[in-house]
Amino acid sequence: MPGRECFETVASSPDHASERDPERNIRGAFEHGKRSEDMSAGRAAGLETLPSRPPKLVITSLTVRDFRNLAKVEIVFSPRFNVISGQNGQGKTSLLEAIYFVATSKSFRTHRSAELVRHGQEAASVRAEFIEDPQDQGLAPLVREQHAAVAGARVVVKIDGARPSTLASFATRSPVITFHPDEMALSTGPAGLRRTLLDRLSLFMTPESADHRSRYDRAVKARQELLRRGSESESEIEAFEHLAAVHGSALTRIRAQATSALLPELALAFGRIAAPDLALVAEYAPGGTTDESEASAALRSSRRRDAGRPSPSFGPHRDDLVLSLDGRRARIVASQGQHRAITLALKAAEVSVIGHARGISPILLLDDVSSELDAERTDALFSYLASQQGQIFVTTTRRALISLPEGLASHERHFPVSGGQIPPTSE
Amino acid sequence: MAYRFRTGGADLPSRLTRVAQLLGRLPGVGEKTAMRFALFLATVDESTARDMGAEVGALRDYVRPCHLCGNIAESEAPGEPAMCTVCSDTRRDSSLLCVVARVQDLLAIERSGAMRGRYFVLGKLLSPLEGISADDLPLGQLRAKIRDPEAPVKEILVATPPSVDGEATALLLARELTPLGVRVTRIASGIPHGGDLEYADQVTLGRAIEGRKNL
Numbered sequence: 050m051p052g053r054e055c056f057e058t059v060a061s062s063p064d065h066a067s068e069r070d071p072e073r074n075i076r077g078a079f080e081h082g083k084r085s086e087d088m089s090a091g092r093a094a095g096l097e098t099l100p101s102r103p104p105k106l107v108i109t110s111l112t113v114r115d116f117r118n119l120a121k122v123e124i125v126f127s128p129r130f131n132v133i134s135g136q137n138g139q140g141k142t143s144l145l146e147a148i149y150f151v152a153t154s155k156s157f158r159t160h161r162s163a164e165l166v167r168h169g170q171e172a173a174s175v176r177a178e179f180i181e182d183p184q185d186q187g188l189a190p191l192v193r194e195q196h197a198a199v200a201g202a203r204v205v206v207k208i209d210g211a212r213p214s215t216l217a218s219f220a221t222r223s224p225v226i227t228f229h230p231d232e233m234a235l236s237t238g239p240a241g242l243r244r245t246l247l248d249r250l251s252l253f254m255t256p257e258s259a260d261h262r263s264r265y266d267r268a269v270k271a272r273q274e275l276l277r278r279g280s281e282s283e284s285e286i287e288a289f290e291h292l293a294a295v296h297g298s299a300l301t302r303i304r305a306q307a308t309s310a311l312l313p314e315l316a317l318a319f320g321r322i323a324a325p326d327l328a329l330v331a332e333y334a335p336g337g338t339t340d341e342s343e344a345s346a347a348l349r350s351s352r353r354r355d356a357g358r359p360s361p362s363f364g365p366h367r368d369d370l371v372l373s374l375d376g377r378r379a380r381i382v383a384s385q386g387q388h389r390a391i392t393l394a395l396k397a398a399e400v401s402v403i404g405h406a407r408g409i410s411p412i413l414l415l416d417d418v419s420s421e422l423d424a425e426r427t428d429a430l431f432s433y434l435a436s437q438q439g440q441i442f443v444t445t446t447r448r449a450l451i452s453l454p455e456g457l458a459s460h461e462r463h464f465p466v467s468g469g470q471i472p473p474t475s476e
Numbered sequence: 477m478a479y480r481f482r483t484g485g486a487d488l489p490s491r492l493t494r495v496a497q498l499l500g501r502l503p504g505v506g507e508k509t510a511m512r513f514a515l516f517l518a519t520v521d522e523s524t525a526r527d528m529g530a531e532v533g534a535l536r537d538y539v540r541p542c543h544l545c546g547n548i549a550e551s552e553a554p555g556e557p558a559m560c561t562v563c564s565d566t567r568r569d570s571s572l573l574c575v576v577a578r579v580q581d582l583l584a585i586e587r588s589g590a591m592r593g594r595y596f597v598l599g600k601l602l603s604p605l606e607g608i609s610a611d612d613l614p615l616g617q618l619r620a621k622i623r624d625p626e627a628p629v630k631e632i633l634v635a636t637p638p639s640v641d642g643e644a645t646a647l648l649l650a651r652e653l654t655p656l657g658v659r660v661t662r663i664a665s666g667i668p669h670g671g672d673l674e675y676a677d678q679v680t681l682g683r684a685i686e687g688r689k690n691l
């Protein structure tokens with residue numbers, strides 16, 4: 050299997066872990082300069098110190114049946130860099146979505162899983178082989194097969210033929226990070242996008258964060274419903290306010306932690322992508338508090354005001370991540386180009402934080418992102434990608450639009466997509 | 477719910493389809509299974525069909541919620557109030573009252589053998605999003621039971637599920653009942669017996685650590 054040769058070489062080479070290995074050193078050259086900074090940043094954020102080259106996650110092969118417009122696809126990927134090209138509507142994004150689906154059991158395009166099934170079919174399925182390559186640690190690579198299927202509206206997932214204990218544990222097993230044009234508003238757009246970014250980090254850093262989030266949402270909705278109805282029962286409202294305070298303050302603590310892990314990575318990434326003399330700082334602006342009794346009191350005192358509103362005037366659902374450039378609000382002072390650089394830096398920092406938290410370099414999926422960027426920013430993006438250890442997938446309407454830096458060009462594999470068909474892999 | 481049986485043109489006896497339709501209303505029984513049951517009763521075993529008819533008919537006359545706690549119970553004569561085996565057991569500690577959401581929860585706790593007190597079945601949980609508010613819970617009945625001069629209650633053990641609605645109900649009970657002078661306690665949540673720590677999910681493990689005890 051051609052996609053695996055890299056690992057077979059690694060496994061059979063007796064001194065592959067050694068720093069003397071010439072090929073490894075060339076590939077690691079870009080990383081070298083920032084390695085020590087990276088490690089100190091990781092320590093500052095209270096994360097584990099990583100080995101010199103962190104393990105990386107690789108998807109080696111993919112089999113797709115009746116997923117969106119992809120009737121039948123079987124491909125073997127490059128462990129490093131994959132370009133998927135084709136006209137609009139041919140199935141480029143669907144292929145990325147299939148990778149995301151088999152890794153996480155979710156879609157980045159829809160919440161309705163039934164949409165994933167090809168028109169006129171009953172079920173869709175995606176099967177993939179993943180390898181956790183330990184790189185410098187001198188360990189054997191871990192291979193696993195993941196399978197995700199939709200039948201009707203039901204999603205079924207398996208790892209090596211067995212059902213995982215929970216969907217959440219499946220979703221964080223193989224970290225995959227997407228970057229699509231909608232996220233271009235990460236810097237300029239509504240706070241919801243930035244909260245979701247913090248929540249994605251939290252899922253890997255503090256697994257119980259998802260539970261706190263859904264309990265907080267339910268308790269807040271129940272409280273609003275009681276206020277709307279003008280409930281007379283003090284203890285009833287207080288019960289739900291107490292739960293909103295417990296889970297809301299936990300969520301505030303978790304998001305504050307995520308922000309402090311993000312901060313050093315963000316500064317580093319922004320320095321590399323934009324001008325190094327500009328300082329980008331992100332500050333967590335909580336809509337609530339980390340103190341449970343303070344949160345309870347705030348909810349109690351805002352009942353009258355909140356009764357006519359869809360959501361409370363206090364709490365983590367109003368959180369934001371405030372970005373500033375050299376001490377001034379980015380939202381006001383940043384140029385169009387700077388906003389794009391900030392967005393790229395936020396995504397790059399997300400990749401680093403999740404990589405540190407999970408202890409493995411994630412897979413990156415970039416959906417037609419260069420169409421939204423100018424030439425300068427596209428170059429910055431690709432030199433960033435070349436500096437990353439992880440496996441990368443990029444879609445584009447024209448392969449010629451992408452000019453790859455040295456580090457990626459030699460590892461590229463190209464997949465033209467047309468009418469939901471992808472020609473069999475040829476070396 | 478109307479069922480249509482695909483019989484290839486032949487009409488089934490209407491009594492048979494009626495029985496099948498009734499059986500199809502049972503939980504977990506689908507259209508095909510319901511017809512299989514109905515055919516079995518109609519053709520194979522006559523005594524099962526006749527006994528079942530008589531027993532099912534009498535079931536609602538004799539088996540009803542216990543008038544004291546809401547547990548499932550049997551009455552002496554049709555229409556008379558029923559008392560469950562827990563409430564009629566004089567060895568039970570009437571100062572300890574365990575509050576549960578459903579009869580199934582009561583039966584699960586009974587199976588543990590660890591509960592020496594009596595029960596109170598709420599029948600529902602607080603859930604404003606589903607239109608269930610404090611007024612819909614049998615709080616008046618619960619208060620009366622606590623104040624019963626014959627058998628005063630000293631401790632209320634709240635055994636509602638650890639969901640948001642279950643927790644909110646527990647908090648409501650604590651706020652409403654503590655002023656009556658009873659001690660209100662909550663069941664612990666954590667690692668199942670015989671379960672390996674390594675297989676416990678993070679939320680459960682986190683709760684177990686939060687709820688730790690002195691040794």
